[in-house]
Amino acid sequence: xxxxxxxxxxxQLSQITERERQEISAxxxxxKQQTPAWQKEMTRRMAExxxxxxxxxxxxxxxxx
Numbered sequence: 001x002x003x004x005x006x007x008x009x010x011x012q013l014s015q016i017t018e019r020e021r022q023e024i025s026a027x028x029x030x031x032k033q034q035t036p037a038w039q040k041e042m043t044r045r046m047a048e049x050x051x052x053x054x055x056x057x058x059x060x061x062x063x064x065x
Contacts, residue, residue: 001009013021032038
């Protein structure tokens with residue numbers, strides 16, 4: 001997508017209602033869920049859960065340790 005087309009899209013998005021933004025956000029999230037990378041990550045997480053690892057604590061950045 002060209003820079004001009006991206007700018008036009010952003011300008012259009014800034015003028016729509018909150019409800020329309022929510023619908024677009026949900027659509028983009030569904031598109032992301034269809035990617036091989038997303039599906040691979042979800043398969044990995046489900047395997048972890050099946051193995052008994054039900055949650056992970058987030059890692060702290062090295063500077064915060």
